[in-house]
């Protein structure tokens with residue numbers, strides 16, 4: 169007996185171990201991009217063969233992605249300190265630990281087996297509520313809506329595991345129930361459809377990307393008032409973050425700008441412009 173916690177997760181849920189390992193690996197290297205002692209603690213506590221992810225080149229990209237979403241969410245929190253952050257498909261992410269401002273309301277959701285694992289490491293509090301269920305369930309949206317806005321919804325490396333029709337229904341529902349909400353998530357272009365079997369981290373896993381979009385601006389047509397405020401590829405991460413990468417990693421990421429694996433992977437920040445009363449003064 170190793171005394172470690174066994175990991176029994178469904179295929180999409182198992183992918184949460186990739187960014188977890190990435191954050192732990194960079195934290196162990198004392199990489200300035202991110203310090204995440206909780207990720208190190210969780211990797212050490214889990215009975216899982218993390219050696220399969222060791223040295224994968226996509227890990228830096230996964231952490232860069234996390235930091236872009238930290239940056240956007242922290243910027244929003246600075247303008248909306250009493251707002252509500254909703255993290256969908258939270259996995260074992262430590263965003264609350266990294267950017268919470270001591271005042272905001274947080275909701276974190278993941279599928280039941282992933283949430284069961286998460287609850288061994290993170291506790292709910294008066295400002296922090298976890299839900300076990302699917303992003304496609306109705307109940308959590310109603311609870312989040314009833315808690316009052318403004319809302320910032322982030323789904324990092326989650327939505328593309330769902331079919332497009334399901335993502336679209338979710339986005340429309342969020343626009344109806346969370347007026348004025350910001351929505352941050354990543355998208356893979358068609359390139360990934362033809363190449364995911366060769367992706368260094370995802371390829372050997374069972375989960376498959378199901379939703380592909382080459383131009384995230386087309387999502388504006390999904391719901392009235394939905395606007396794409398920002399959309400960046402990883403080498404275009406905000407300078408404050410990107411410059412934390414040590415050389416030669418920085419140059420290496422920059423030089424991959426035209427590599428389709430990099431150019432077809434976008435981080436997107438959308439907003440419903442059907443802003444309610446409390447949100448009209450803020451961006």
Ligand SMILES: C[S@@+](CC[C@H](N)C(=O)[O-])C[C@H]1O[C@@H](n2cnc3c(N)ncnc32)[C@H](O)[C@@H]1O
Pocket residue numbers: 180181182183184185186187188234256257258259260261277278279282301302303304323324325326329330
């Ligand atoms: C690649 S992991 C990302 C985890 C986390 N967002 C992070 O960045 O560390 C994908 C996550 O999406 C979750 N997920 C996949 N389908 C989901 C669904 N229908 N409802 C809720 N979560 C889902 C998985 O359980 C997993 O935690």
